Amino acid sequence: MAAVSTRDIIKKFDEIPAVNGISLTVPDGEFMVLLGPSGCGKTTFLRIICGLEKQTSGDLMIGGAVVNDLPPRARGVAMMFQSYGLYPHYTVRKNISFPLRTQRVPGAEIERKVAWASQMFGIGHLLDRRPRQLSGGERQRVALARALVREPTALLLDEPLSNLDAKLRSSARQEIKQFQQRVGVTTIYVTHDQVEAMGMGDRIAVIDHGQVRQMGTPSEIYDDPADRFVATFVGTPPMNIVAQNGGYLGFRPENFLPKAMIKDAACTEFKFRVDRSEYLGSERIVYGVLEGFDPKQAITAKLPPAHVADEWIRPGEWHSFAVRDSALRHFDQDGKRAGRH
Amino acid sequence: MRRILAITGRETAFYGAVAFFVIVCAFPFYWMLITSLKTNSDLYNVTNIPFWFTEAPTLEHFRYLFEQTLFVRWLLNSLVIGLCVTAITLVTAIPAGYSLARMSGRNGEALGIGIFLTYLVPPSLLFLPLSRIVADLGLQNSMWSLVLVYPTFTIPFCAWLLMGFFKAMPPEIEEAAIVDGCSLFGAFMRMTVPLSLPAILTVVIFTFTLTLQEFVYALTFISSSDQKPVTLGVVTDLVRGDVFYWGELMAGALIASIPVAIAYNLFLDRFISGITGGAVK
DSSP: EEEEEEEEEEEEETTTTEEEEEEEEETTTTTEEEEEOOTTTHHHHHHHHHHHSSSSSEEEEEETTOTTTOGGGGSSSEEEEETTOTTTOHHHHHHHHHHHHHHHHHHHHHHHHHHHHHHHHGGGGGTTTTTSOOOHHHHHHHHHHHHHOOOOOOEEETTTTTTTTTHHHHHHHHHHHHHHHHHHEOOOOOOOOSHHHHHHHSEEEEETTTTEEEEEEEHHHHSSSHHHHHHSSSSSSSOOOETTEEEEEEEEGGGGGEEEEEEEESSEEEEEEEEEEOOSOOOOEEEETTTTSTTTOEEEEEEEEEGOOOGGTTTOEEEEEEGGGGGGGETTTTBTTTTOO | OOOHHHHHHHHHHHHHHHHHHHHHHHHHHHHHHHHHSSSSSHHHHSSSTSSSOOSSSHHHHHHHHHHOHHHHHHHHHHHHHHHHHHHHHHHHHHHHHHHHHHHHHHHHHHHHHHHHHHTTHHHHHHHHHHHHHHHTTTTTTHHHHHHHHHHHHHHHHHHHHHHHHHHOHHHHHHHHHHTTTTHHHHIIIHHHHHHHHHHHHHHHHHHHHHHHHHHHHHHHHHGGGOOOOHHHHHHHHHHEEEEOOOOHHHHHHHHHHHHHHHHHHIIIISSSSTTTSSOOO
């Protein structure tokens, strides 16, 4: 059974569509990531699911029932906000038990569930503190505990990691994924960070201008992008796109290698002029242009530093680079993938 | 050596500035106190130093105030008016400020400014039409007319003040409460109101002070001594013709202003610090 499913959700603010017809289905227990640039409508869509916004048109089903007209409290979903939205005047214990108290769960039951949630997130020793006495990571765990304590049909997360510093972020990423798998709760996770999306999602929905551009597993999104937007939004550096024969040709920087490094497969050759290169330790990014294509179109190559000969990265010189034919992606003039199944 | 001089100079400047403001703020109270304790012969002798006692201090003015006038009644009237107006203002301005801040979109701002503008219309212009209303309601010469009229200037200002405060409050806290099972009203009562305690307290003190110091409406609507608030009673009953009962006037002003001064000093600072800290990063 689908935990959450939507049909043609449209949301307009003053006639300007923020969400422009999103239909998606999230099966029970799935970790679904909504990925898109800021302002693409992904947060608005999440707020529609939890009921903080009402859609202009379209249907929303949670746990099999249409909930279009139900208030948030009757939908059985939990949401964790970007800023966590902890209640500053309550202790951690009261924060976590709040969703149970509003549902008039009996006292003993509340105590048992708070103990369960706080033990799972390792915050048992913090129960009598207030949110302002907690670190960023601890606040996040409290927010998660509060969201999960009433065992919601779906857990909605709105950019939960954007308040953490880079180091904490990667461990929090792992933690959220682990908790999700342990509890098995259906999760919809909104982010603009493709690393989070690729690393955590069972499936990813790439959203732009209020529409789903592509939905699929991380490898489908990365290897088989449906259009130019997805191809250039996912991946660092993004996919190289050059105009060719009225359409577009795309290839990932890591597949754009010196000809000498490709020995075993059919490949397409390009003349590449190196302008500049960056050494990043585990990789070397080389910037330049292709002969015979738009000279303003910058092309990047991502090379393994150990195998890079000095002459390949000397600025101003032309070299023979190539892409395996299997790694070339063709797009038609509208930017859609040509000849895609 | 030079460093010590610099530090000394800086400290002198700092404490000099502090001393200046202390004198500006405290001098009226000192003047009220010393005048209320002087005997009349000391008070009206222009050759005496006005800043200190020449004759022995006396409590005669206080005795007169409490025994020969309705001063206690006036205090009580002011208290009743203040409490009623504060209650009316809170019940009206908190929801009004909240809806202006959260629910009316782009028009909220304009409406908020419009409401604030009504505060700027001076009472000396408004008491004419209002006295007609008060008379029609049969409230002339009654302190209840003031309970009716005072909210017309306390509510707009307080709604506007609270609107600013609610706007600065992160909506995520209420939204979290709504998703966690509250109705909009429930979230408002359980999150917004407790978290706005500093602002609400400010509104209480502000409203109470405004009603306590109001003069024009009280003067125009009320003539019986036993219905007067303290501000009006002291001035109208202790200035008879061109005779000013300075000692009693100052004693009355001192007693009426001390509770307000204490309230300001005790409560405001305590509540206006970091109660929302830690809610959102």
